Amino acid sequence: MTTPARKKEQYPVLVVGAGPVGLATALALRSFGAPVILLEAREADATRPGSRALYVHGESLRLLGLADPRLAADLSEHGILWTARRTLFRGREVYAKQYPRPRAGRPVPYTSLRQVDTEGFLRAACARAGVDIRWGSPVIRLDAADDEVTVEVESGRSFTTRYLIGADGPRSTIRRLAGIGMQGERSEGFHVTVDIADTGPDALPPERTFHYEHPGTDGRHLMHVPFPNGFQLDLQCRGSDRAEDFDSPEALARWLPKVVDGRYLESVLWTATYRFQRVVADSFVDPHGRILLVGEAAHLFPPLGARGMNSGFADGDEAARAVVLALAARSAGQADEAVRRFATTRRAAALRNSQAAGTALVHLQATRPILRTRQRTAAALAPWIPSCGTWLERAVYGPRRPATDTALAGRY
Numbered sequence: 160m161t162t163p164a165r166k167k168e169q170y171p172v173l174v175v176g177a178g179p180v181g182l183a184t185a186l187a188l189r190s191f192g193a194p195v196i197l198l199e200a201r202e203a204d205a206t207r208p209g210s211r212a213l214y215v216h217g218e219s220l221r222l223l224g225l226a227d228p229r230l231a232a233d234l235s236e237h238g239i240l241w242t243a244r245r246t247l248f249r250g251r252e253v254y255a256k257q258y259p260r261p262r263a264g265r266p267v268p269y270t271s272l273r274q275v276d277t278e279g280f281l282r283a284a285c286a287r288a289g290v291d292i293r294w295g296s297p298v299i300r301l302d303a304a305d306d307e308v309t310v311e312v313e314s315g316r317s318f319t320t321r322y323l324i325g326a327d328g329p330r331s332t333i334r335r336l337a338g339i340g341m342q343g344e345r346s347e348g349f350h351v352t353v354d355i356a357d358t359g360p361d362a363l364p365p366e367r368t369f370h371y372e373h374p375g376t377d378g379r380h381l382m383h384v385p386f387p388n389g390f391q392l393d394l395q396c397r398g399s400d401r402a403e404d405f406d407s408p409e410a411l412a413r414w415l416p417k418v419v420d421g422r423y424l425e426s427v428l429w430t431a432t433y434r435f436q437r438v439v440a441d442s443f444v445d446p447h448g449r450i451l452l453v454g455e456a457a458h459l460f461p462p463l464g465a466r467g468m469n470s471g472f473a474d475g476d477e478a479a480r481a482v483v484l485a486l487a488a489r490s491a492g493q494a495d496e497a498v499r500r501f502a503t504t505r506r507a508a509a510l511r512n513s514q515a516a517g518t519a520l521v522h523l524q525a526t527r528p529i530l531r532t533r534q535r536t537a538a539a540l541a542p543w544i545p546s547c548g549t550w551l552e553r554a555v556y557g558p559r560r561p562a563t564d565t566a567l568a569g570r571y
């Protein structure tokens with residue numbers, strides 16, 4: 160008895176993973192006229208639990224707007240701008256900056272909205288652009304050669320492509336099957352994020368607050384980030400903490416009323432716990448020059464500084480450009496050069512982001528007594544020397560980086 164041959168479909172480019180980065184990459188490819196298939200493990204209606212990216216950098220809005228101006232407009236209109244940034248130290252304000260309303264008709268400098276909404280707008284833009292998304296299609300096998308890549312999804316269906324862009328997130332199957340390692344560190348600490356709905360006349364003003372050594376959390380740092388009709392609390396836990404003491408409903412009932420009004424316990428939307436990881440792939444392209452890695456498939460940064468999704472958008476844009484150039488190249492050498500240039504540029508950006516995130520993390524965790532002393536001294540001096548307050552506000556995000564690294568820095 161002969162086994163029926165499996166159906167093999169052939170495409171110029173495949174994207175794997177319909178998180179924000181994969182969706183943005185597919186959209187960029189379509190804007191350059193390339194037909195694109197996007198393979199996603201989840202079903203179309205599956206919700207991803209957990210709170211994630213809020214801050215979309217102005218540079219990201221510009222990039223996404225190049226692919227679809229309506230997308231940038233939707234994100235800007237749905238998202239909010241904060242009216243103030245404040246830094247507190249043990250209950251006392253050490254920095255405050257108010258922001259006027261932006262002038263009508265001017266592009267917004269950033270926008271703040273929940274990742275689930277960002278992904279919704281990206282999905283709508285992909286639908287408008289004709290991206291063919293195959294939901295419920297987890298990639299389980301991969302075979303790369305010098306001139307093509309074949310992947311197999313769980314149903315047994317195979318897809319063959321000239322270029323494959325892996326946007327399948329932190330546990331990337333594509334990266335693993337391509338044999339590409341990751342280097343970096345997983346830090347001791349973790350953070351607990353809680354998304355809270357907040358609407359109506361009693362809603363808090365949309366101000367972002369970073370509170371060092373919050374008295375209501377036994378001295379752990381707490382950040383409050385507004386989004387439309389709500390806010391996110393981000394509690395920085397210590398290496399010696401146990402997650403269940405902070406993220407369970409009972410634990411929330413203990414600490415949340417000490418940092419916001421107790422009524423918010425009824426409005427919790429999501430709670431999630433994340434470990435701090437700072438890792439970058441050894442290469443953003445496989446040895447055959449056919450598989451490109453973007454977003455968290457290629458790098459993971461601690462979230463402060465808003466580097467994850469935002470730099471993923473820049474990866475995706477450059478990967479799309481590289482693949483379009485490679486597909487149109489007159490020689491294999493030219494095609495290879497386009498892909499390798501993407502890999503070198505974006506890996507260098509990831510390493511710079513990783514370093515900046517590392518600097519921010521050292522500041523946040525302040526495990527050495529000298530660092531804690533420096534922060535406490537700056538807080539004590541801030542009423543007389545405003546630059547001390549400014550330093551406390553900015554150091555949380557790490558050093559600022561050129562806009563070409565996208566989003567990177569200190570303006571969270």
Ligand SMILES: Cc1cc2nc3c(=O)[nH]c(=O)nc-3n(C[C@H](O)[C@H](O)[C@H](O)COP(=O)(O)OP(=O)(O)OC[C@H]3O[C@@H](n4cnc5c(N)ncnc54)[C@H](O)[C@@H]3O)c2cc1C
Pocket residue numbers: 175176177178179180181198199200201210211212213214215274296297298299326327328329331332333352433453454455456462464465466467468469470471
């Ligand atoms: C608390 C928190 C706050 C954050 N804040 C910010 C912020 O303000 N700004 C910012 O820029 N970043 C922020 N980030 C980071 C941001 O959330 C991530 O960088 C972003 O989700 C990464 O997007 P991605 O598309 O690369 O990966 P993911 O979002 O992980 O998407 C990967 C997709 O691939 C799919 N997939 C996985 N395996 C397969 C497979 N084998 N086959 C097919 N599909 C597969 C998954 O189902 C998923 O849909 C934050 C993160 C956290 C945790």
